[in-house]
Amino acid sequence: MSSSIRLISSGFNFLDKKWGGIYRGGSYLLVGPRKSGRTLLGLQFALEAAKSQEVCLFFTTMRPKDLMIQAASLNFDIQSYMNQNLIIVVRVAPPNDIYEMPNKDEYLLEYMNDIITVVNQYNPQRIIFDELTPFIGFNNLEILKDGFLRTLEHIEERDVSSLFIIGEPATEKAEEIVDSVAQYVTGLIYFRKVIKKFEDRFQGGEVIISPNVGHTEGQFSSEYKIEPYKGVTTDFVKKEKTEVIYDKTKEIHTPSIPHVSKQNGNGYRNKEISSYSNVYNYNDFQLIVNNQIALYKSTGQTFNLVSFKLDPIADVKGLLTLNQLQNAIRLASDKKDKICVIDGKVLVLLVKSSSKNVISYIQNVQSNLPSTDMDYIHAIQEFISIYSIEIEENIDNADTLIKYALEADRTSGNMYTPLTKYNE
Numbered sequence: 444m445s446s447s448i449r450l451i452s453s454g455f456n457f458l459d460k461k462w463g464g465i466y467r468g469g470s471y472l473l474v475g476p477r478k479s480g481r482t483l484l485g486l487q488f489a490l491e492a493a494k495s496q497e498v499c500l501f502f503t504t505m506r507p508k509d510l511m512i513q514a515a516s517l518n519f520d521i522q523s524y525m526n527q528n529l530i531i532v533v534r535v536a537p538p539n540d541i542y543e544m545p546n547k548d549e550y551l552l553e554y555m556n557d558i559i560t561v562v563n564q565y566n567p568q569r570i571i572f573d574e575l576t577p578f579i580g581f582n583n584l585e586i587l588k589d590g591f592l593r594t595l596e597h598i599e600e601r602d603v604s605s606l607f608i609i610g611e612p613a614t615e616k617a618e619e620i621v622d623s624v625a626q627y628v629t630g631l632i633y634f635r636k637v638i639k640k641f642e643d644r645f646q647g648g649e650v651i652i653s654p655n656v657g658h659t660e661g662q663f664s665s666e667y668k669i670e671p672y673k674g675v676t677t678d679f680v681k682k683e684k685t686e687v688i689y690d691k692t693k694e695i696h697t698p699s700i701p702h703v704s705k706q707n708g709n710g711y712r713n714k715e716i717s718s719y720s721n722v723y724n725y726n727d728f729q730l731i732v733n734n735q736i737a738l739y740k741s742t743g744q745t746f747n748l749v750s751f752k753l754d755p756i757a758d759v760k761g762l763l764t765l766n767q768l769q770n771a772i773r774l775a776s777d778k779k780d781k782i783c784v785i786d787g788k789v790l791v792l793l794v795k796s797s798s799k800n801v802i803s804y805i806q807n808v809q810s811n812l813p814s815t816d817m818d819y820i821h822a823i824q825e826f827i828s829i830y831s832i833e834i835e836e837n838i839d840n841a842d843t844l845i846k847y848a849l850e851a852d853r854t855s856g857n858m859y860t861p862l863t864k865y866n867e
Contacts, residue, residue: 451604454491455484457677458632458652461663465630468602469657470595472625475634476611479648480667480675484632485571486514486521487674488606493524497568500561502533504574518672531565537577548586554578555590559597567603574608575624584623592627596779627778630654634667650677656778721782722773728783732792732841739834745796749804749831750848751789752859757826765789767813768827775807786849801831805865828859 450464458465465471475481485501492499503510510532514521524530538551555578562570581587598605607628612618625631635649647668654661665677723731735746751772757763769789773782781792793804812823830851838844851859 452491452495454487454489455632455675457650457663457665457667461652462630462654462658462660465604466657467604468599469629470599470605470607470627471630471632472628473606473608473632473634474611474621474625475632476636478646479634479636480646480669481608481634482510482513482573483517483669483674485573485606485608486510486517486519488569488571489521489530490514490517490519492569493529496529498528498565499530500533500565500567500570501530502535502558502561502570502572504535504537504577507532507534516671517674531567533561535578548581548583551578551581552586552590555594558594562598562601562603566601569604569606570598571606572608574610576610579609579620579624581620584619587620588623588627591624595627626655629656630658650675721776721778721780722769723781723783725783725785728781728785728790728792729841729845731781732844735792735794736834736838736840736844745834747793747796747801747831747833748844748848749791749793749801749829750851750859751791751808752828752830753787753789754826754828757823762819762823762826763813771808771811771813774811775804785845788849790845790848796833802865805829805862809862809865824862827862829862829865830859 449467450462451467452459453465473481473484482505489499489501501510505513511521521530521532525532535554535557538554558570558572579587579591581590595605607624609621609624612621631653633651633653635651647666649664650667651664652662667675667677668679670676670679732748738744739746751768753763753765753768758765765784765787769782769784772789772791776782776791777795779794783790791804793801809820812820814820830848832844832847834844838847
Protein backbone atom coordinates (compact mmCIF):
# COMPACT_ATOMS: atom_id res chain seq x y z
CA MET A 444 0.00 0.00 0.00
CA SER A 445 1.23 3.44 -0.80
CA SER A 446 0.33 5.09 2.51
CA SER A 447 0.28 4.15 6.16
CA ILE A 448 -2.36 1.65 7.21
CA ARG A 449 -5.21 3.24 9.17
CA LEU A 450 -8.81 2.60 10.10
CA ILE A 451 -11.67 4.53 8.52
CA SER A 452 -15.39 4.53 9.22
CA SER A 453 -17.35 1.88 7.32
CA GLY A 454 -20.86 3.32 7.75
CA PHE A 455 -22.01 0.22 9.67
CA ASN A 456 -22.23 1.06 13.39
CA PHE A 457 -21.62 -2.49 14.64
CA LEU A 458 -18.43 -2.97 12.66
CA ASP A 459 -17.16 0.51 13.52
CA LYS A 460 -17.71 -0.05 17.24
CA LYS A 461 -16.20 -3.53 17.42
CA TRP A 462 -13.29 -3.14 15.01
CA GLY A 463 -12.89 0.62 14.99
CA GLY A 464 -13.78 0.70 11.28
CA ILE A 465 -12.26 -0.84 8.17
CA TYR A 466 -8.69 -0.64 6.97
CA ARG A 467 -7.82 1.88 4.30
CA GLY A 468 -6.93 -0.43 1.43
CA GLY A 469 -8.56 -3.43 3.13
CA SER A 470 -10.92 -5.83 1.37
CA TYR A 471 -14.14 -7.19 2.87
CA LEU A 472 -16.62 -9.87 1.86
CA LEU A 473 -20.32 -9.77 2.75
CA VAL A 474 -22.17 -13.10 2.53
CA GLY A 475 -25.89 -13.52 3.09
CA PRO A 476 -29.22 -14.67 1.66
CA ARG A 477 -31.57 -12.56 -0.46
CA LYS A 478 -33.55 -9.81 1.28
CA SER A 479 -31.20 -9.81 4.25
CA GLY A 480 -30.01 -6.21 3.79
CA ARG A 481 -26.88 -6.84 1.75
CA THR A 482 -27.46 -4.06 -0.81
CA LEU A 483 -28.45 -1.63 1.94
CA LEU A 484 -25.19 -2.28 3.76
CA GLY A 485 -23.32 -1.72 0.50
CA LEU A 486 -25.10 1.62 0.14
CA GLN A 487 -24.16 2.51 3.71
CA PHE A 488 -20.51 1.91 2.81
CA ALA A 489 -20.94 4.13 -0.26
CA LEU A 490 -22.73 6.88 1.68
CA GLU A 491 -19.96 6.98 4.27
CA ALA A 492 -17.43 7.41 1.48
CA ALA A 493 -19.42 10.20 -0.16
CA LYS A 494 -19.87 12.05 3.14
CA SER A 495 -16.08 11.95 3.52
CA GLN A 496 -15.69 13.40 0.00
CA GLU A 497 -14.22 10.12 -1.25
CA VAL A 498 -14.86 8.79 -4.74
CA CYS A 499 -16.76 5.50 -4.59
CA LEU A 500 -17.31 3.03 -7.44
CA PHE A 501 -20.56 1.11 -7.04
CA PHE A 502 -20.77 -1.93 -9.32
CA THR A 503 -24.31 -3.27 -9.55
CA THR A 504 -26.51 -5.56 -11.60
CA MET A 505 -29.58 -3.50 -10.58
CA ARG A 506 -31.31 -0.92 -12.72
CA PRO A 507 -30.23 2.62 -11.70
CA LYS A 508 -33.81 3.53 -10.73
CA ASP A 509 -34.06 0.52 -8.40
CA LEU A 510 -30.75 1.45 -6.78
CA MET A 511 -31.99 5.00 -6.21
CA ILE A 512 -35.15 3.65 -4.53
CA GLN A 513 -33.03 1.46 -2.24
CA ALA A 514 -30.84 4.44 -1.38
CA ALA A 515 -33.90 6.60 -0.66
CA SER A 516 -34.88 4.19 2.13
CA LEU A 517 -31.69 5.38 3.86
CA ASN A 518 -32.59 9.01 3.19
CA PHE A 519 -29.63 8.84 0.83
CA ASP A 520 -29.95 11.04 -2.27
CA ILE A 521 -27.53 9.02 -4.34
CA GLN A 522 -28.25 11.09 -7.45
CA SER A 523 -26.80 14.25 -5.90
CA TYR A 524 -23.54 12.45 -5.12
CA MET A 525 -23.52 10.98 -8.62
CA ASN A 526 -23.81 14.51 -10.02
CA GLN A 527 -20.74 15.47 -7.97
CA ASN A 528 -18.86 12.42 -9.29
CA LEU A 529 -18.40 11.20 -5.72
CA ILE A 530 -20.40 8.06 -6.41
CA ILE A 531 -19.95 6.44 -9.81
CA VAL A 532 -22.50 3.73 -10.53
CA VAL A 533 -21.21 1.06 -12.91
CA ARG A 534 -23.95 -1.25 -14.13
CA VAL A 535 -22.67 -4.71 -15.04
CA ALA A 536 -24.74 -7.20 -17.00
CA PRO A 537 -24.84 -10.69 -15.47
CA PRO A 538 -23.11 -13.30 -17.66
CA ASN A 539 -26.37 -15.05 -18.60
CA ASP A 540 -24.90 -16.52 -21.78
CA ILE A 541 -21.93 -18.01 -19.97
CA TYR A 542 -22.86 -21.63 -20.69
CA GLU A 543 -22.67 -20.97 -24.41
CA MET A 544 -19.03 -19.96 -24.11
CA PRO A 545 -16.32 -22.49 -25.11
CA ASN A 546 -14.22 -21.52 -22.08
CA LYS A 547 -16.34 -20.20 -19.24
CA ASP A 548 -13.42 -19.47 -16.93
CA GLU A 549 -11.60 -17.25 -19.42
CA TYR A 550 -14.84 -15.37 -20.03
CA LEU A 551 -15.38 -14.79 -16.28
CA LEU A 552 -11.75 -13.82 -15.84
CA GLU A 553 -12.38 -10.88 -18.16
CA TYR A 554 -14.84 -9.49 -15.60
CA MET A 555 -12.06 -9.52 -12.99
CA ASN A 556 -9.79 -7.67 -15.41
CA ASP A 557 -12.57 -5.16 -16.10
CA ILE A 558 -12.68 -4.26 -12.38
CA ILE A 559 -8.99 -3.36 -12.54
CA THR A 560 -9.55 -1.33 -15.71
CA VAL A 561 -12.37 0.71 -14.18
CA VAL A 562 -10.41 1.26 -10.95
CA ASN A 563 -7.49 2.56 -12.99
CA GLN A 564 -9.83 4.86 -14.89
CA TYR A 565 -11.59 6.50 -11.94
CA ASN A 566 -8.99 6.15 -9.16
CA PRO A 567 -11.60 5.74 -6.36
CA GLN A 568 -11.03 5.47 -2.61
CA ARG A 569 -13.68 2.76 -2.21
CA ILE A 570 -15.46 0.20 -4.37
CA ILE A 571 -18.59 -1.83 -3.71
CA PHE A 572 -19.50 -4.77 -5.95
CA ASP A 573 -23.17 -5.76 -5.52
CA GLU A 574 -23.24 -8.58 -6.20
CA LEU A 575 -20.29 -10.72 -7.27
CA THR A 576 -22.06 -14.11 -7.19
CA PRO A 577 -22.77 -14.49 -10.96
CA PHE A 578 -19.17 -13.62 -11.83
CA ILE A 579 -17.32 -16.21 -9.73
CA GLY A 580 -18.92 -19.44 -10.96
CA PHE A 581 -15.58 -20.78 -12.21
CA ASN A 582 -15.06 -24.44 -13.07
CA ASN A 583 -11.38 -24.28 -12.14
CA LEU A 584 -11.05 -22.86 -8.63
CA GLU A 585 -7.32 -22.27 -9.07
CA ILE A 586 -8.07 -19.86 -11.92
CA LEU A 587 -10.64 -18.13 -9.71
CA LYS A 588 -8.14 -17.83 -6.84
CA ASP A 589 -5.42 -16.42 -9.07
CA GLY A 590 -7.77 -13.96 -10.77
CA PHE A 591 -9.41 -12.75 -7.58
CA LEU A 592 -6.11 -12.44 -5.70
CA ARG A 593 -4.57 -10.49 -8.58
CA THR A 594 -7.58 -8.15 -8.59
CA LEU A 595 -7.41 -7.66 -4.81
CA GLU A 596 -3.69 -7.00 -4.80
CA HIS A 597 -4.08 -4.37 -7.53
CA ILE A 598 -6.88 -2.67 -5.61
CA GLU A 599 -5.10 -2.85 -2.25
CA GLU A 600 -1.86 -1.44 -3.66
CA ARG A 601 -3.84 1.66 -4.67
CA ASP A 602 -5.19 1.99 -1.09
CA VAL A 603 -8.75 1.33 -2.28
CA SER A 604 -11.10 -0.11 0.36
CA SER A 605 -13.40 -2.72 -1.15
CA LEU A 606 -16.61 -4.53 -0.26
CA PHE A 607 -17.67 -7.55 -2.31
CA ILE A 608 -21.19 -8.89 -1.81
CA ILE A 609 -21.95 -12.58 -2.42
CA GLY A 610 -25.12 -14.62 -2.03
CA GLU A 611 -25.39 -17.39 0.53
CA PRO A 612 -24.09 -20.60 -1.12
CA ALA A 613 -26.78 -23.20 -1.77
CA THR A 614 -24.67 -26.12 -3.01
CA GLU A 615 -21.40 -27.79 -2.08
CA LYS A 616 -19.77 -26.40 -5.21
CA ALA A 617 -20.97 -22.90 -4.31
CA GLU A 618 -19.50 -23.31 -0.82
CA GLU A 619 -16.12 -24.19 -2.35
CA ILE A 620 -16.33 -21.09 -4.54
CA VAL A 621 -17.14 -18.83 -1.57
CA ASP A 622 -14.28 -20.37 0.45
CA SER A 623 -11.90 -19.76 -2.45
CA VAL A 624 -12.75 -16.05 -2.46
CA ALA A 625 -13.09 -15.61 1.31
CA GLN A 626 -9.57 -16.76 2.12
CA TYR A 627 -7.98 -13.67 0.55
CA VAL A 628 -10.00 -10.80 2.04
CA THR A 629 -9.18 -8.79 5.16
CA GLY A 630 -12.47 -9.50 6.92
CA LEU A 631 -15.83 -11.20 6.45
CA ILE A 632 -19.40 -10.16 7.28
CA TYR A 633 -22.19 -12.74 7.47
CA PHE A 634 -25.94 -12.14 7.56
CA ARG A 635 -28.19 -14.82 9.02
CA LYS A 636 -31.82 -14.22 8.10
CA VAL A 637 -34.86 -14.49 10.37
CA ILE A 638 -38.01 -16.42 9.46
CA LYS A 639 -40.39 -14.43 11.70
CA LYS A 640 -40.28 -10.67 11.83
CA PHE A 641 -39.67 -8.68 14.95
CA GLU A 642 -42.69 -7.59 16.96
CA ASP A 643 -42.34 -4.04 15.59
CA ARG A 644 -42.29 -5.52 12.06
CA PHE A 645 -38.77 -4.41 11.23
CA GLN A 646 -36.94 -7.17 9.41
CA GLY A 647 -33.58 -8.35 10.67
CA GLY A 648 -31.44 -11.27 11.74
CA GLU A 649 -27.95 -11.93 13.06
CA VAL A 650 -24.70 -10.41 11.82
CA ILE A 651 -21.29 -12.00 12.37
CA ILE A 652 -18.00 -10.25 11.61
CA SER A 653 -14.80 -12.32 11.40
CA PRO A 654 -11.26 -11.11 10.66
CA ASN A 655 -8.80 -12.85 8.37
CA VAL A 656 -5.99 -10.31 8.68
CA GLY A 657 -5.63 -7.64 11.38
CA HIS A 658 -8.70 -6.58 13.41
CA THR A 659 -7.18 -8.23 16.46
CA GLU A 660 -10.34 -7.45 18.42
CA GLY A 661 -11.67 -10.69 16.92
CA GLN A 662 -15.01 -12.16 15.89
CA PHE A 663 -18.33 -10.66 17.05
CA SER A 664 -22.03 -11.30 16.48
CA SER A 665 -25.22 -9.39 17.19
CA GLU A 666 -28.86 -9.11 16.27
CA TYR A 667 -29.53 -6.51 13.61
CA LYS A 668 -32.56 -4.76 12.16
CA ILE A 669 -33.31 -3.02 8.89
CA GLU A 670 -34.93 0.28 9.84
CA PRO A 671 -36.14 3.18 7.66
CA TYR A 672 -33.51 5.93 7.29
CA LYS A 673 -31.02 3.86 9.31
CA GLY A 674 -30.57 0.81 7.13
CA VAL A 675 -28.79 -2.13 8.72
CA THR A 676 -28.27 -1.31 12.39
CA THR A 677 -27.56 -3.00 15.70
CA ASP A 678 -28.45 0.10 17.72
CA PHE A 679 -31.94 -0.59 18.99
CA VAL A 680 -33.68 -1.40 22.26
CA LYS A 681 -34.59 -5.07 22.51
CA LYS A 682 -38.11 -5.75 23.70
CA GLU A 683 -38.76 -8.59 26.09
CA LYS A 684 -41.61 -9.99 23.99
CA THR A 685 -39.70 -9.89 20.75
CA GLU A 686 -39.40 -13.38 19.30
CA VAL A 687 -36.44 -14.01 17.05
CA ILE A 688 -36.42 -17.32 15.16
CA TYR A 689 -33.52 -18.02 12.83
CA ASP A 690 -33.88 -20.05 9.68
CA LYS A 691 -32.27 -23.33 10.67
CA THR A 692 -33.45 -25.26 7.62
CA LYS A 693 -30.11 -24.30 6.12
CA GLU A 694 -27.39 -22.84 8.27
CA ILE A 695 -25.41 -20.08 6.60
CA HIS A 696 -22.11 -21.33 5.26
CA THR A 697 -19.24 -19.42 6.81
CA PRO A 698 -15.78 -19.87 5.28
CA SER A 699 -13.01 -21.24 7.48
CA ILE A 700 -11.58 -18.85 10.06
CA PRO A 701 -8.03 -19.41 11.28
CA HIS A 702 -7.62 -19.97 14.97
CA VAL A 703 -5.38 -21.68 17.48
CA SER A 704 -6.94 -24.17 19.86
CA LYS A 705 -6.17 -24.21 23.54
CA GLN A 706 -3.10 -26.04 24.75
CA ASN A 707 -3.47 -29.53 26.07
CA GLY A 708 -1.83 -30.71 29.25
CA ASN A 709 1.51 -31.35 27.52
CA GLY A 710 1.77 -27.87 26.10
CA TYR A 711 1.09 -29.06 22.55
CA ARG A 712 -1.48 -27.36 20.36
CA ASN A 713 -3.57 -28.42 17.40
CA LYS A 714 -3.50 -25.54 14.93
CA GLU A 715 -5.70 -24.99 11.93
CA ILE A 716 -4.00 -24.12 8.70
CA SER A 717 -4.27 -20.43 7.91
CA SER A 718 -7.45 -19.62 5.98
CA TYR A 719 -5.62 -18.60 2.82
CA SER A 720 -3.19 -20.74 0.84
CA ASN A 721 0.11 -19.08 -0.06
CA VAL A 722 2.18 -22.20 -0.78
CA TYR A 723 3.31 -22.47 -4.41
CA ASN A 724 5.07 -25.02 -6.57
CA TYR A 725 8.57 -24.20 -7.82
CA ASN A 726 7.55 -22.84 -11.24
CA ASP A 727 4.89 -20.51 -9.81
CA PHE A 728 7.20 -19.40 -7.00
CA GLN A 729 9.97 -18.65 -9.50
CA LEU A 730 7.57 -16.51 -11.54
CA ILE A 731 6.45 -14.61 -8.42
CA VAL A 732 10.05 -13.94 -7.38
CA ASN A 733 10.90 -12.72 -10.89
CA ASN A 734 7.94 -10.32 -10.74
CA GLN A 735 9.11 -9.07 -7.34
CA ILE A 736 12.62 -8.50 -8.71
CA ALA A 737 11.15 -6.55 -11.64
CA LEU A 738 9.19 -4.43 -9.15
CA TYR A 739 12.40 -3.77 -7.20
CA LYS A 740 14.23 -2.74 -10.37
CA SER A 741 11.47 -0.29 -11.35
CA THR A 742 10.42 1.12 -7.95
CA GLY A 743 13.19 0.28 -5.50
CA GLN A 744 10.81 -1.73 -3.30
CA THR A 745 13.05 -4.19 -1.45
CA PHE A 746 12.17 -7.66 -0.21
CA ASN A 747 13.78 -10.64 1.52
CA LEU A 748 14.01 -14.30 0.66
CA VAL A 749 14.20 -16.33 3.86
CA SER A 750 15.10 -20.01 3.82
CA PHE A 751 14.38 -22.40 6.70
CA LYS A 752 16.37 -25.65 6.96
CA LEU A 753 15.41 -28.52 9.26
CA ASP A 754 17.97 -31.08 10.34
CA PRO A 755 16.52 -34.56 9.57
CA ILE A 756 17.57 -35.67 13.06
CA ALA A 757 14.68 -33.60 14.43
CA ASP A 758 12.25 -35.91 12.64
CA VAL A 759 14.13 -39.03 13.76
CA LYS A 760 13.90 -37.85 17.37
CA GLY A 761 10.17 -37.20 16.96
CA LEU A 762 10.56 -33.48 17.65
CA LEU A 763 9.51 -31.87 14.37
CA THR A 764 8.74 -32.83 10.77
CA LEU A 765 9.24 -30.70 7.68
CA ASN A 766 5.44 -30.50 7.27
CA GLN A 767 5.07 -29.21 10.83
CA LEU A 768 7.73 -26.58 10.20
CA GLN A 769 6.00 -25.57 6.97
CA ASN A 770 2.71 -25.24 8.86
CA ALA A 771 4.34 -22.99 11.49
CA ILE A 772 5.80 -20.86 8.70
CA ARG A 773 2.44 -20.59 6.98
CA LEU A 774 0.67 -19.58 10.18
CA ALA A 775 3.24 -16.83 10.73
CA SER A 776 2.92 -15.48 7.18
CA ASP A 777 0.97 -12.56 5.83
CA LYS A 778 -1.26 -13.33 2.84
CA LYS A 779 1.16 -11.44 0.56
CA ASP A 780 4.11 -13.61 1.59
CA LYS A 781 4.82 -16.55 -0.71
CA ILE A 782 6.08 -20.00 0.37
CA CYS A 783 7.75 -22.83 -1.53
CA VAL A 784 9.37 -26.09 -0.40
CA ILE A 785 12.52 -26.84 -2.42
CA ASP A 786 15.15 -29.53 -1.74
CA GLY A 787 13.92 -30.02 1.83
CA LYS A 788 14.07 -26.30 2.61
CA VAL A 789 11.12 -23.95 3.11
CA LEU A 790 11.61 -20.67 1.24
CA VAL A 791 9.55 -17.59 2.07
CA LEU A 792 9.32 -14.42 -0.01
CA LEU A 793 8.81 -11.64 2.55
CA VAL A 794 7.49 -8.53 0.81
CA LYS A 795 7.80 -6.36 3.95
CA SER A 796 11.56 -6.06 4.00
CA SER A 797 13.71 -4.90 6.88
CA SER A 798 16.04 -6.66 9.30
CA LYS A 799 13.56 -5.96 12.12
CA ASN A 800 10.66 -7.47 10.15
CA VAL A 801 12.70 -10.57 9.31
CA ILE A 802 13.62 -11.14 12.95
CA SER A 803 10.03 -10.56 14.06
CA TYR A 804 8.81 -13.01 11.42
CA ILE A 805 11.28 -15.72 12.50
CA GLN A 806 10.24 -15.29 16.13
CA ASN A 807 6.59 -15.58 15.05
CA VAL A 808 7.41 -18.85 13.29
CA GLN A 809 8.87 -20.15 16.54
CA SER A 810 5.71 -19.19 18.43
CA ASN A 811 3.69 -21.34 15.98
CA LEU A 812 5.73 -24.52 16.46
CA PRO A 813 3.80 -27.56 17.80
CA SER A 814 4.57 -26.70 21.43
CA THR A 815 5.26 -23.57 23.47
CA ASP A 816 6.84 -25.56 26.29
CA MET A 817 10.27 -24.02 26.91
CA ASP A 818 11.98 -27.43 27.19
CA TYR A 819 10.65 -28.25 23.74
CA ILE A 820 11.74 -24.88 22.31
CA HIS A 821 15.27 -25.33 23.67
CA ALA A 822 15.40 -28.89 22.30
CA ILE A 823 14.25 -27.98 18.79
CA GLN A 824 16.19 -24.75 18.28
CA GLU A 825 19.49 -26.43 17.37
CA PHE A 826 17.80 -28.33 14.52
CA ILE A 827 16.31 -25.28 12.75
CA SER A 828 18.55 -22.87 10.87
CA ILE A 829 17.75 -19.82 8.76
CA TYR A 830 19.36 -17.95 5.90
CA SER A 831 17.97 -14.55 4.87
CA ILE A 832 19.01 -12.60 1.80
CA GLU A 833 17.82 -9.12 0.82
CA ILE A 834 17.44 -8.27 -2.87
CA GLU A 835 20.40 -6.40 -4.34
CA GLU A 836 21.14 -4.67 -7.65
CA ASN A 837 23.43 -7.46 -8.85
CA ILE A 838 20.63 -10.04 -8.64
CA ASP A 839 18.83 -10.11 -11.98
CA ASN A 840 16.52 -13.12 -11.78
CA ALA A 841 14.83 -15.62 -9.50
CA ASP A 842 17.21 -18.47 -10.40
CA THR A 843 20.16 -16.55 -8.99
CA LEU A 844 18.36 -15.51 -5.80
CA ILE A 845 16.94 -18.97 -5.10
CA LYS A 846 20.33 -20.56 -5.81
CA TYR A 847 21.92 -18.29 -3.19
CA ALA A 848 19.40 -19.54 -0.62
CA LEU A 849 19.63 -23.22 -1.53
CA GLU A 850 23.42 -23.31 -1.72
CA ALA A 851 24.18 -21.28 1.39
CA ASP A 852 26.70 -23.15 3.57
CA ARG A 853 28.38 -24.38 0.38
CA THR A 854 29.77 -20.97 -0.54
CA SER A 855 32.02 -18.82 1.60
CA GLY A 856 30.36 -15.98 3.43
CA ASN A 857 26.83 -17.38 3.07
CA MET A 858 25.85 -19.38 6.11
CA TYR A 859 22.62 -20.61 7.70
CA THR A 860 22.17 -19.26 11.22
CA PRO A 861 20.78 -21.49 14.01
CA LEU A 862 17.42 -20.43 15.42
CA THR A 863 19.09 -20.03 18.82
CA LYS A 864 20.87 -16.91 17.54
CA TYR A 865 17.52 -15.14 17.10
CA ASN A 866 16.68 -15.66 20.77
CA GLU A 867 19.85 -14.21 22.24
